Amino acid sequence: MTFIESLTxxxxxxxxxxxxxxSGKRWGAGIAAAxxxxxxxxxxxxxxxxxxxxxxxxxxxxxxxxxxxxxNAKINTCRSxxxxxxxxxxxxxxxxxxxxTIMMKMALTPIVTRPDVVDAFLPIAGGISxxxxxxxxxxxxxxxxxxxxxxxxxxxxxxxxxxxxxxACPLGLLGEYLYKLRTRFISKEYRPPNWLDWPLxxxxxxxxxxxxxxxxxxxxxxxxxxxxxxxNKIADIKMAMLFVAPGLITLAGFAIILMLAAWRKQxxxxxxxxxxxxxxxxSFLSPLKIRRDCSHCLIESKGMKCDKCTxxxxxxxxxxxxxTVRSDECQACLRCVAACPSKAALGLxxxxxxxxxxxxxxALLLILLLALPLISYLFGFWDSQTPWQMRxxxxxxxxxxxx
Numbered sequence: 001m002t003f004i005e006s007l008t009x010x011x012x013x014x015x016x017x018x019x020x021x022x023s024g025k026r027w028g029a030g031i032a033a034a035x036x037x038x039x040x041x042x043x044x045x046x047x048x049x050x051x052x053x054x055x056x057x058x059x060x061x062x063x064x065x066x067x068x069x070x071x072n073a074k075i076n077t078c079r080s081x082x083x084x085x086x087x088x089x090x091x092x093x094x095x096x097x098x099x100x101t102i103m104m105k106m107a108l109t110p111i112v113t114r115p116d117v118v119d120a121f122l123p124i125a126g127g128i129s130x131x132x133x134x135x136x137x138x139x140x141x142x143x144x145x146x147x148x149x150x151x152x153x154x155x156x157x158x159x160x161x162x163x164x165x166x167x168a169c170p171l172g173l174l175g176e177y178l179y180k181l182r183t184r185f186i187s188k189e190y191r192p193p194n195w196l197d198w199p200l201x202x203x204x205x206x207x208x209x210x211x212x213x214x215x216x217x218x219x220x221x222x223x224x225x226x227x228x229x230x231x232n233k234i235a236d237i238k239m240a241m242l243f244v245a246p247g248l249i250t251l252a253g254f255a256i257i258l259m260l261a262a263w264r265k266q267x268x269x270x271x272x273x274x275x276x277x278x279x280x281x282x283s284f285l286s287p288l289k290i291r292r293d294c295s296h297c298l299i300e301s302k303g304m305k306c307d308k309c310t311x312x313x314x315x316x317x318x319x320x321x322x323x324t325v326r327s328d329e330c331q332a333c334l335r336c337v338a339a340c341p342s343k344a345a346l347g348l349x350x351x352x353x354x355x356x357x358x359x360x361x362x363a364l365l366l367i368l369l370l371a372l373p374l375i376s377y378l379f380g381f382w383d384s385q386t387p388w389q390m391r392x393x394x395x396x397x398x399x400x401x402x403x
Contacts, residue, residue, distance in 0.1 A: 142385065162331040175267065181262065
Protein backbone atom coordinates (compact mmCIF):
# COMPACT_ATOMS: atom_id res chain seq x y z
CA MET A 1 0.00 0.00 0.00
CA THR A 2 1.46 3.35 -1.05
CA PHE A 3 1.92 6.36 1.20
CA ILE A 4 -0.99 8.40 -0.20
CA GLU A 5 -3.33 5.40 0.11
CA SER A 6 -2.21 4.84 3.72
CA LEU A 7 -2.48 8.53 4.59
CA THR A 8 -5.99 8.82 3.12
CA UNK A 9 -7.17 5.77 5.05
CA UNK A 10 -5.66 6.86 8.36
CA UNK A 11 -6.89 10.46 8.14
CA UNK A 12 -10.39 9.32 7.18
CA UNK A 13 -10.59 6.78 9.98
CA UNK A 14 -9.11 9.29 12.45
CA UNK A 15 -11.89 11.68 11.48
CA UNK A 16 -14.45 9.00 12.29
CA UNK A 17 -12.86 8.51 15.72
CA UNK A 18 -13.24 12.25 16.34
CA UNK A 19 -16.89 12.11 15.31
CA UNK A 20 -17.53 9.24 17.72
CA UNK A 21 -15.69 10.94 20.59
CA UNK A 22 -17.40 14.32 20.35
CA SER A 23 -20.85 12.85 19.74
CA GLY A 24 -20.66 11.24 23.19
CA LYS A 25 -19.74 7.72 22.07
CA ARG A 26 -16.46 7.65 24.01
CA TRP A 27 -16.32 3.86 24.28
CA GLY A 28 -16.87 3.51 20.56
CA ALA A 29 -14.13 6.06 19.88
CA GLY A 30 -11.75 4.21 22.20
CA ILE A 31 -12.44 0.84 20.59
CA ALA A 32 -12.06 2.32 17.11
CA ALA A 33 -8.78 4.02 18.06
CA ALA A 34 -7.40 0.84 19.64
CA UNK A 35 -8.42 -1.17 16.54
CA UNK A 36 -6.74 1.32 14.23
CA UNK A 37 -3.52 1.31 16.28
CA UNK A 38 -3.54 -2.50 16.28
CA UNK A 39 -3.98 -2.49 12.49
CA UNK A 40 -0.98 -0.17 12.09
CA UNK A 41 1.15 -2.41 14.29
CA UNK A 42 0.05 -5.57 12.49
CA UNK A 43 0.82 -3.98 9.12
CA UNK A 44 4.41 -3.43 10.34
CA UNK A 45 5.09 -1.16 7.36
CA UNK A 46 7.31 1.90 7.38
CA UNK A 47 4.92 3.54 4.93
CA UNK A 48 2.04 2.95 7.32
CA UNK A 49 4.06 4.18 10.32
CA UNK A 50 4.99 7.37 8.42
CA UNK A 51 1.37 7.96 7.43
CA UNK A 52 0.32 7.42 11.05
CA UNK A 53 2.91 9.97 12.22
CA UNK A 54 1.11 12.54 10.04
CA UNK A 55 -2.45 11.35 10.70
CA UNK A 56 -2.16 11.37 14.51
CA UNK A 57 -1.34 15.13 14.75
CA UNK A 58 -4.22 15.78 12.37
CA UNK A 59 -6.48 13.80 14.72
CA UNK A 60 -5.22 15.93 17.63
CA UNK A 61 -6.01 19.11 15.68
CA UNK A 62 -9.49 17.80 14.87
CA UNK A 63 -10.11 17.06 18.55
CA UNK A 64 -8.90 20.53 19.52
CA UNK A 65 -11.22 22.10 16.93
CA UNK A 66 -14.19 20.09 18.21
CA UNK A 67 -13.37 21.12 21.78
CA UNK A 68 -13.18 24.81 20.88
CA UNK A 69 -16.19 24.81 18.58
CA UNK A 70 -18.45 21.73 18.18
CA UNK A 71 -18.70 20.72 14.57
CA ASN A 72 -22.07 21.68 13.09
CA ALA A 73 -21.33 22.38 9.45
CA LYS A 74 -24.14 22.62 6.93
CA ILE A 75 -25.05 19.57 4.93
CA ASN A 76 -23.87 20.96 1.59
CA THR A 77 -20.55 21.97 3.17
CA CYS A 78 -20.05 18.46 4.59
CA ARG A 79 -20.69 16.88 1.21
CA SER A 80 -18.46 19.31 -0.66
CA UNK A 81 -15.54 18.82 1.74
CA UNK A 82 -15.89 15.02 1.57
CA UNK A 83 -16.03 15.04 -2.25
CA UNK A 84 -13.08 17.38 -2.72
CA UNK A 85 -10.78 15.66 -0.21
CA UNK A 86 -11.39 12.22 -1.70
CA UNK A 87 -10.90 13.61 -5.21
CA UNK A 88 -7.68 15.33 -4.12
CA UNK A 89 -6.39 11.99 -2.88
CA UNK A 90 -7.30 10.32 -6.20
CA UNK A 91 -5.64 13.16 -8.12
CA UNK A 92 -2.36 12.60 -6.24
CA UNK A 93 -2.74 8.86 -6.86
CA UNK A 94 -3.19 9.55 -10.59
CA UNK A 95 0.03 11.60 -10.66
CA UNK A 96 1.92 8.82 -8.88
CA UNK A 97 0.52 6.23 -11.29
CA UNK A 98 1.52 8.31 -14.31
CA UNK A 99 5.07 8.74 -13.01
CA UNK A 100 5.37 5.00 -12.39
CA THR A 101 4.07 4.09 -15.86
CA ILE A 102 6.08 6.73 -17.75
CA MET A 103 9.31 5.59 -16.11
CA MET A 104 8.60 1.98 -17.10
CA LYS A 105 7.87 3.15 -20.62
CA MET A 106 11.29 4.84 -20.62
CA ALA A 107 12.89 1.59 -19.36
CA LEU A 108 13.82 3.25 -16.06
CA THR A 109 13.39 1.89 -12.56
CA PRO A 110 10.27 3.63 -11.15
CA ILE A 111 11.03 5.97 -8.27
CA VAL A 112 7.46 5.58 -6.95
CA THR A 113 5.41 2.44 -6.56
CA ARG A 114 2.19 1.78 -8.42
CA PRO A 115 -0.89 2.73 -6.31
CA ASP A 116 -3.22 -0.26 -6.28
CA VAL A 117 -6.36 1.81 -5.73
CA VAL A 118 -6.32 2.61 -9.48
CA ASP A 119 -7.70 -0.91 -9.92
CA ALA A 120 -11.02 0.54 -8.77
CA PHE A 121 -11.40 1.71 -12.39
CA LEU A 122 -11.33 -1.91 -13.63
CA PRO A 123 -14.92 -3.08 -13.03
CA ILE A 124 -14.67 -6.01 -15.46
CA ALA A 125 -11.49 -7.36 -13.84
CA GLY A 126 -13.09 -6.81 -10.44
CA GLY A 127 -16.26 -8.64 -11.42
CA ILE A 128 -14.40 -11.60 -12.92
CA SER A 129 -12.16 -11.72 -9.84
CA UNK A 130 -15.21 -11.83 -7.53
CA UNK A 131 -16.64 -14.67 -9.63
CA UNK A 132 -13.36 -16.57 -9.42
CA UNK A 133 -13.31 -16.17 -5.63
CA UNK A 134 -16.90 -17.40 -5.22
CA UNK A 135 -16.91 -20.15 -7.85
CA UNK A 136 -13.34 -21.46 -7.69
CA UNK A 137 -11.77 -20.01 -4.55
CA UNK A 138 -9.11 -18.31 -6.68
CA UNK A 139 -7.80 -14.89 -5.64
CA UNK A 140 -6.42 -12.73 -8.43
CA UNK A 141 -2.82 -11.80 -7.46
CA UNK A 142 -2.44 -9.17 -10.20
CA UNK A 143 -5.34 -6.79 -9.46
CA UNK A 144 -6.74 -7.82 -6.05
CA UNK A 145 -7.79 -4.24 -5.26
CA UNK A 146 -10.20 -4.35 -8.23
CA UNK A 147 -12.33 -6.99 -6.49
CA UNK A 148 -12.02 -5.22 -3.13
CA UNK A 149 -13.13 -1.83 -4.43
CA UNK A 150 -15.95 -3.27 -6.54
CA UNK A 151 -17.23 -5.14 -3.50
CA UNK A 152 -16.90 -2.01 -1.34
CA UNK A 153 -18.83 0.19 -3.80
CA UNK A 154 -21.59 -2.41 -4.11
CA UNK A 155 -21.80 -2.60 -0.33
CA UNK A 156 -22.26 1.18 -0.12
CA UNK A 157 -25.27 0.82 -2.43
CA UNK A 158 -26.81 -1.83 -0.18
CA UNK A 159 -26.28 0.11 3.05
CA UNK A 160 -26.51 3.81 2.18
CA UNK A 161 -28.19 4.06 -1.21
CA UNK A 162 -26.18 5.88 -3.90
CA UNK A 163 -24.25 7.91 -1.33
CA UNK A 164 -21.04 6.92 -3.14
CA UNK A 165 -22.30 8.82 -6.19
CA UNK A 166 -23.37 11.87 -4.22
CA UNK A 167 -20.52 12.08 -1.71
CA ALA A 168 -17.40 10.41 -3.17
CA CYS A 169 -17.47 9.83 -6.94
CA PRO A 170 -14.85 11.98 -8.75
CA LEU A 171 -16.76 11.80 -12.03
CA GLY A 172 -19.87 13.16 -10.35
CA LEU A 173 -17.87 16.10 -8.97
CA LEU A 174 -16.37 16.78 -12.40
CA GLY A 175 -19.88 16.76 -13.85
CA GLU A 176 -20.96 19.38 -11.30
CA TYR A 177 -18.15 21.69 -12.37
CA LEU A 178 -18.93 21.20 -16.06
CA TYR A 179 -22.57 22.04 -15.42
CA LYS A 180 -21.65 25.18 -13.45
CA LEU A 181 -19.27 26.24 -16.22
CA ARG A 182 -21.99 25.84 -18.84
CA THR A 183 -24.52 27.82 -16.79
CA ARG A 184 -22.06 30.70 -16.54
CA PHE A 185 -22.41 31.26 -20.27
CA ILE A 186 -25.83 29.72 -20.93
CA SER A 187 -27.97 30.05 -17.82
CA LYS A 188 -31.12 28.44 -19.18
CA GLU A 189 -31.96 24.98 -17.88
CA TYR A 190 -32.30 22.37 -20.64
CA ARG A 191 -34.22 19.36 -19.39
CA PRO A 192 -35.56 16.85 -21.90
CA PRO A 193 -39.29 16.04 -21.97
CA ASN A 194 -40.36 12.87 -20.18
CA TRP A 195 -40.83 10.98 -23.45
CA LEU A 196 -37.12 11.53 -24.19
CA ASP A 197 -35.79 11.36 -20.63
CA TRP A 198 -36.87 7.77 -20.06
CA PRO A 199 -35.12 6.34 -23.17
CA LEU A 200 -31.98 8.33 -22.32
CA UNK A 201 -32.00 6.96 -18.78
CA UNK A 202 -32.16 3.46 -20.21
CA UNK A 203 -28.71 3.92 -21.82
CA UNK A 204 -26.87 3.37 -18.53
CA UNK A 205 -28.83 0.17 -17.96
CA UNK A 206 -27.91 -1.07 -21.42
CA UNK A 207 -24.25 -0.35 -20.64
CA UNK A 208 -24.64 -2.14 -17.32
CA UNK A 209 -26.17 -5.13 -19.10
CA UNK A 210 -23.23 -5.19 -21.52
CA UNK A 211 -20.71 -5.21 -18.65
CA UNK A 212 -22.64 -7.90 -16.79
CA UNK A 213 -22.78 -9.96 -19.99
CA UNK A 214 -18.98 -9.79 -20.29
CA UNK A 215 -18.45 -10.70 -16.64
CA UNK A 216 -21.17 -13.34 -16.24
CA UNK A 217 -20.91 -14.70 -19.77
CA UNK A 218 -17.37 -16.00 -19.29
CA UNK A 219 -17.33 -19.77 -18.62
CA UNK A 220 -16.29 -20.76 -15.12
CA UNK A 221 -13.42 -22.78 -16.56
CA UNK A 222 -12.03 -19.67 -18.23
CA UNK A 223 -11.98 -17.38 -15.19
CA UNK A 224 -8.56 -18.34 -13.87
CA UNK A 225 -7.08 -18.39 -17.36
CA UNK A 226 -8.22 -14.84 -17.98
CA UNK A 227 -6.95 -13.59 -14.62
CA UNK A 228 -3.54 -15.15 -15.32
CA UNK A 229 -3.36 -13.80 -18.88
CA UNK A 230 -0.93 -11.05 -19.97
CA UNK A 231 -3.95 -8.88 -20.84
CA ASN A 232 -5.25 -8.88 -17.26
CA LYS A 233 -1.79 -8.19 -15.86
CA ILE A 234 -1.74 -4.81 -17.62
CA ALA A 235 -5.48 -4.19 -17.89
CA ASP A 236 -4.99 -0.90 -16.05
CA ILE A 237 -2.51 0.32 -18.66
CA LYS A 238 -4.87 -0.81 -21.42
CA MET A 239 -7.57 1.30 -19.78
CA ALA A 240 -5.20 4.27 -19.44
CA MET A 241 -4.37 4.04 -23.16
CA LEU A 242 -7.96 5.02 -23.94
CA PHE A 243 -7.21 8.43 -22.43
CA VAL A 244 -3.59 8.80 -23.56
CA ALA A 245 -4.11 7.75 -27.20
CA PRO A 246 -7.87 7.75 -27.87
CA GLY A 247 -9.25 6.76 -31.23
CA LEU A 248 -11.95 8.60 -33.14
CA ILE A 249 -14.78 6.54 -31.63
CA THR A 250 -13.37 7.04 -28.13
CA LEU A 251 -13.10 10.81 -28.66
CA ALA A 252 -16.70 10.91 -29.87
CA GLY A 253 -17.75 9.00 -26.75
CA PHE A 254 -15.88 11.42 -24.51
CA ALA A 255 -17.49 14.38 -26.29
CA ILE A 256 -20.98 12.96 -25.76
CA ILE A 257 -20.27 12.33 -22.08
CA LEU A 258 -18.95 15.88 -21.56
CA MET A 259 -21.93 17.40 -23.36
CA LEU A 260 -24.41 15.39 -21.29
CA ALA A 261 -22.64 16.40 -18.06
CA ALA A 262 -22.77 20.08 -19.04
CA TRP A 263 -26.30 19.87 -20.44
CA ARG A 264 -28.09 19.09 -17.17
CA LYS A 265 -27.32 18.41 -13.54
CA GLN A 266 -25.99 14.90 -13.04
CA UNK A 267 -26.25 14.28 -16.78
CA UNK A 268 -23.45 11.69 -16.80
CA UNK A 269 -24.82 9.94 -13.68
CA UNK A 270 -28.37 9.95 -15.03
CA UNK A 271 -27.79 8.74 -18.58
CA UNK A 272 -24.39 7.08 -18.99
CA UNK A 273 -22.82 5.70 -15.80
CA UNK A 274 -23.30 1.89 -15.49
CA UNK A 275 -21.99 2.04 -11.91
CA UNK A 276 -24.82 4.46 -11.13
CA UNK A 277 -27.30 2.06 -12.72
CA UNK A 278 -26.07 -0.84 -10.60
CA UNK A 279 -26.03 1.22 -7.40
CA UNK A 280 -29.49 2.54 -8.25
CA UNK A 281 -30.85 -1.01 -8.39
CA UNK A 282 -29.07 -1.98 -5.17
CA SER A 283 -30.38 1.16 -3.47
CA PHE A 284 -33.91 -0.28 -3.50
CA LEU A 285 -32.64 -2.79 -0.92
CA SER A 286 -31.07 -0.12 1.29
CA PRO A 287 -32.81 0.37 4.67
CA LEU A 288 -31.89 4.07 4.56
CA LYS A 289 -34.15 6.26 2.46
CA ILE A 290 -35.23 9.88 2.30
CA ARG A 291 -38.44 9.89 4.36
CA ARG A 292 -40.90 12.74 4.97
CA ASP A 293 -42.71 13.15 8.28
CA CYS A 294 -46.06 14.66 7.30
CA SER A 295 -46.77 15.82 10.85
CA HIS A 296 -43.84 18.26 10.64
CA CYS A 297 -44.05 19.11 6.93
CA LEU A 298 -45.36 22.62 6.26
CA ILE A 299 -47.72 21.29 3.58
CA GLU A 300 -49.81 19.16 5.95
CA SER A 301 -49.08 20.80 9.32
CA LYS A 302 -49.48 24.44 8.23
CA GLY A 303 -51.42 24.12 4.99
CA MET A 304 -48.65 25.97 3.16
CA LYS A 305 -47.47 25.47 -0.40
CA CYS A 306 -43.84 24.34 -0.26
CA ASP A 307 -41.74 22.42 -2.74
CA LYS A 308 -38.23 23.56 -1.76
CA CYS A 309 -37.05 19.97 -1.36
CA THR A 310 -38.18 19.09 -4.87
CA UNK A 311 -36.57 22.18 -6.38
CA UNK A 312 -33.29 21.40 -4.59
CA UNK A 313 -33.09 17.83 -5.91
CA UNK A 314 -30.53 17.67 -8.78
CA UNK A 315 -32.12 14.46 -10.06
CA UNK A 316 -35.52 16.13 -10.47
CA UNK A 317 -37.26 13.76 -8.04
CA UNK A 318 -40.66 14.91 -6.74
CA UNK A 319 -39.95 14.83 -3.01
CA UNK A 320 -42.60 17.07 -1.43
CA UNK A 321 -45.53 14.75 -2.19
CA UNK A 322 -43.87 11.48 -1.11
CA UNK A 323 -43.52 9.95 2.33
CA THR A 324 -40.62 7.76 1.15
CA VAL A 325 -38.35 8.43 -1.84
CA ARG A 326 -37.72 5.14 -3.65
CA SER A 327 -36.22 6.45 -6.88
CA ASP A 328 -33.14 4.77 -8.34
CA GLU A 329 -31.82 8.27 -9.14
CA CYS A 330 -31.64 9.36 -5.47
CA GLN A 331 -27.97 9.80 -4.51
CA ALA A 332 -28.61 10.51 -0.82
CA CYS A 333 -26.89 13.86 -1.40
CA LEU A 334 -29.25 15.40 1.23
CA ARG A 335 -29.73 18.60 -0.77
CA CYS A 336 -33.46 18.20 -0.25
CA VAL A 337 -32.93 17.86 3.50
CA ALA A 338 -30.74 20.98 3.54
CA ALA A 339 -33.40 22.95 1.65
CA CYS A 340 -36.31 21.90 3.88
CA PRO A 341 -37.44 24.81 6.14
CA SER A 342 -38.80 22.35 8.72
CA LYS A 343 -35.78 20.39 9.88
CA ALA A 344 -37.83 17.60 11.46
CA ALA A 345 -39.86 16.96 8.32
CA LEU A 346 -37.26 15.40 6.05
CA GLY A 347 -34.24 13.16 6.61
CA LEU A 348 -32.29 10.06 5.65
CA UNK A 349 -34.02 7.58 7.91
CA UNK A 350 -34.66 3.97 8.69
CA UNK A 351 -38.21 2.69 8.60
CA UNK A 352 -38.43 2.96 12.41
CA UNK A 353 -37.74 6.71 12.22
CA UNK A 354 -34.05 6.72 13.21
CA UNK A 355 -32.35 9.52 11.28
CA UNK A 356 -28.76 9.45 10.06
CA UNK A 357 -27.27 12.95 10.10
CA UNK A 358 -24.66 14.12 7.55
CA UNK A 359 -21.76 13.30 9.87
CA UNK A 360 -23.18 9.81 10.41
CA UNK A 361 -23.52 9.28 6.68
CA UNK A 362 -19.92 10.42 6.12
CA ALA A 363 -18.75 8.06 8.88
CA LEU A 364 -20.62 5.09 7.40
CA LEU A 365 -19.36 5.83 3.90
CA LEU A 366 -15.74 6.31 4.99
CA ILE A 367 -15.80 3.11 7.06
CA LEU A 368 -16.82 1.19 3.96
CA LEU A 369 -14.47 3.00 1.57
CA LEU A 370 -11.41 3.06 3.84
CA ALA A 371 -11.64 0.44 6.58
CA LEU A 372 -12.43 -2.48 4.27
CA PRO A 373 -9.41 -1.83 1.98
CA LEU A 374 -7.24 -1.58 5.12
CA ILE A 375 -8.53 -4.96 6.30
CA SER A 376 -7.88 -6.40 2.83
CA TYR A 377 -4.33 -5.05 2.97
CA LEU A 378 -3.72 -6.66 6.37
CA PHE A 379 -4.87 -10.00 4.98
CA GLY A 380 -2.58 -9.66 1.95
CA PHE A 381 -5.31 -9.04 -0.59
CA TRP A 382 -4.55 -5.54 -1.76
CA ASP A 383 -1.05 -5.17 -3.22
CA SER A 384 -0.51 -6.46 -6.76
CA GLN A 385 1.96 -9.33 -6.95
CA THR A 386 2.95 -8.54 -10.53
CA PRO A 387 6.65 -7.53 -10.56
CA TRP A 388 7.28 -4.14 -12.12
CA GLN A 389 9.82 -5.77 -14.45
CA MET A 390 7.03 -7.95 -15.90
CA ARG A 391 4.76 -4.92 -16.23
CA UNK A 392 7.55 -3.07 -18.02
CA UNK A 393 8.04 -5.97 -20.47
CA UNK A 394 4.31 -6.20 -21.16
CA UNK A 395 4.06 -2.43 -21.51
CA UNK A 396 6.66 -2.44 -24.28
CA UNK A 397 4.68 -5.17 -26.04
CA UNK A 398 1.24 -3.81 -25.26
CA UNK A 399 0.09 -3.58 -28.87
CA UNK A 400 0.61 -7.33 -29.29
CA UNK A 401 -1.50 -8.17 -26.27
CA UNK A 402 -5.22 -8.64 -26.72
CA UNK A 403 -8.04 -10.50 -25.07
